[in-house]
Amino acid sequence: MTQGQELFGWKRIKGMRAQIGLVGLGVMGSNLALNIAEKGHAVAVFNRTTKRTGAFFENAGDLRERIVPCASLEEFVAQIAPPRPIILMVPAGEAVDQQIAQLRPLLSDGDIVIDAGNANFRDTVRRIAELDDTGLSFIGMGVSGGEDGARHGPSIMVGGTPEGYARIEPVLTSIAARYDDEPCAALVGPGGAGHFVKTVHNGIEYADMQMIAEIYGLLRDAAGMEAGAIGDLFARWNEGRLESYLVEITAEVLRTADPATGRPIVDLIVDSAGQKGTGRWAVIEAQMMGVPATAIEAAVAARVVSSLRSERARAAQAYPDRPARLDAARARAMKDDLEMALLAGKIAAYAQGFAVMDAASREFGWSVPLGTVARIWRAGCIIRSQFLGRIAEAYEGTDEPANLLLAPAFVEMMTRSAPALRRVVALAAETATPAPALSAALAYFDGWRQARGTANLIQGQRDFFGAHGFRRDDVEGEQHGPWAS
Numbered sequence: 001m002t003q004g005q006e007l008f009g010w011k012r013i014k015g016m017r018a019q020i021g022l023v024g025l026g027v028m029g030s031n032l033a034l035n036i037a038e039k040g041h042a043v044a045v046f047n048r049t050t051k052r053t054g055a056f057f058e059n060a061g062d063l064r065e066r067i068v069p070c071a072s073l074e075e076f077v078a079q080i081a082p083p084r085p086i087i088l089m090v091p092a093g094e095a096v097d098q099q100i101a102q103l104r105p106l107l108s109d110g111d112i113v114i115d116a117g118n119a120n121f122r123d124t125v126r127r128i129a130e131l132d133d134t135g136l137s138f139i140g141m142g143v144s145g146g147e148d149g150a151r152h153g154p155s156i157m158v159g160g161t162p163e164g165y166a167r168i169e170p171v172l173t174s175i176a177a178r179y180d181d182e183p184c185a186a187l188v189g190p191g192g193a194g195h196f197v198k199t200v201h202n203g204i205e206y207a208d209m210q211m212i213a214e215i216y217g218l219l220r221d222a223a224g225m226e227a228g229a230i231g232d233l234f235a236r237w238n239e240g241r242l243e244s245y246l247v248e249i250t251a252e253v254l255r256t257a258d259p260a261t262g263r264p265i266v267d268l269i270v271d272s273a274g275q276k277g278t279g280r281w282a283v284i285e286a287q288m289m290g291v292p293a294t295a296i297e298a299a300v301a302a303r304v305v306s307s308l309r310s311e312r313a314r315a316a317q318a319y320p321d322r323p324a325r326l327d328a329a330r331a332r333a334m335k336d337d338l339e340m341a342l343l344a345g346k347i348a349a350y351a352q353g354f355a356v357m358d359a360a361s362r363e364f365g366w367s368v369p370l371g372t373v374a375r376i377w378r379a380g381c382i383i384r385s386q387f388l389g390r391i392a393e394a395y396e397g398t399d400e401p402a403n404l405l406l407a408p409a410f411v412e413m414m415t416r417s418a419p420a421l422r423r424v425v426a427l428a429a430e431t432a433t434p435a436p437a438l439s440a441a442l443a444y445f446d447g448w449r450q451a452r453g454t455a456n457l458i459q460g461q462r463d464f465f466g467a468h469g470f471r472r473d474d475v476e477g478e479q480h481g482p483w484a485s
């Protein structure tokens with residue numbers, strides 16, 4: 001009898017070995033393991049603390065018959081049929097390296113280690129290189145959908161080789177969310193592509209959430225509406241063109257009362273948002289590749305500003321003057337614009353996110369299928385929405401657009417919605433209501449569609465103080481200005 005059998009009292013089905021292993025029984029890991037077992041796969045599980053493994057197994061109900069709880073890594077590896085696919089669901093960063101180091105001597109040729117955490121893709125690339133020539137392979141897999149997604153169907157973005165993916169595809173497609181009966185799991189490229197795509201997903205998630213929060217801010221502070229009424233508005237929008245998981249949960253959060261006080265819970269939550277790093281990575285990578293992702297950048301910065309709570313309190317005293325609230329007629333007019341403004345902001349933010357993936361795909365030679373990415377984001381993940389179906393169509397049509405905003409369907413949508421965004425951003429400025437992501441989206445759109453911009457002056461300045469040179473429209477070659485020295 002093995003340790004796990006003694007400890008957890010599981011009964012071995014004669015000759016049964018697990019088809020897959022999972023290390024790390026935190027919230028995401030436990031739910032993913034239950035999902036795997038529910039879809040009919042025998043799964044061996046291991047957690048650093050055996051107590052958690054025991055509690056997980058104890059609570060697994062009928063699914064226990066397909067779960068093999070292990071008390072040591074040796075036992076865990078022995079319980080999986082080779083060649084072994086092993087999912088790591090441990091905190092991103094050092095814990096992943098430590099786990100690989102512990103597993104490595106126990107594994108054999110052909111085994112695949114799959115990191116399903118929110119890793120930085122640069123770490124994934126390094127890990128793949130470190131395991132090169134060992135006979136083992138490494139897959140970086142982005143998983144989105146939070147706790148519920150992991151349990152009932154996440155969106156899964158895999159980075160790896162077609163052979164490696166083929167080995168785990170049956171399990172992944174069975175546990176993934178489905179949209180129109182299509183599984184939301186796909187190979188999105190080699191190496192770090194899976195984690196990169198997940199990072200951009202999170203960057204877009206930040207922008208989407210921030211723009212929704214800005215609309216909430218306008219309704220609360222410029223129009224003076226109560227949380228519940230704002231929630232009702234979001235619920236209504238969720239039935240139209242803004243239909244999405246984030247808008248749906250926004251309505252629910254806004255309409256939920258605190259049981260202790262009866263007040264809207266959102267009014268009692270501290271206005272300071274945390275971040276684990278993926279949004280910031282998306283922005284850093286965009287900057288490194290020279291891709292403007294300003295709406296995502298604004299969203300990341302807004303979280304930072306939100307965290308400066310005591311400084312904000314002092315600033316509110318130092319600058320106490322505030323413009324008056326909108327009168328009823330103007331508040332009503334603004335309300336009518338918000339749905340389209342949010343749509344326009346969202347289009348610009350998604351265009352930026354897809355441009356970042358496009359650039360990375362070229363830079364690293366990944367050939368990321370952008371249409372497929374949009375399709376596997378239609379269900380399961382945090383930014384899921386029908387809108388992603390339109391993006392998939394844009395990238396899967398005859399001409400792949402250089403920028404999503406150039407796809408004919410989006411030109412039409414943006415032409416219709418941008419005027420509302422412009423009016424809303426103007427009102428935000430007038431009422432001193434911060435709307436950094438919406439403003440950034442609008443400024444990006446206006447700058448990007450301006451055939452003659454203002455960088456001619458920047459070039460003049462650069463040449464003036466540093467003799468950097470510039471090109472002229474009317475003369476060939478590098479030029480310098482006739483500045484007085």
Ligand code: 6PG
Pocket residue numbers: 118143144145146202205274275276277278279381382
């Ligand atoms: C998902 C989410 C998830 C992420 C959280 C927290 O796709 O399921 O993106 O992976 O960890 O949203 O992110 P922050 O703590 O950075 O907000």
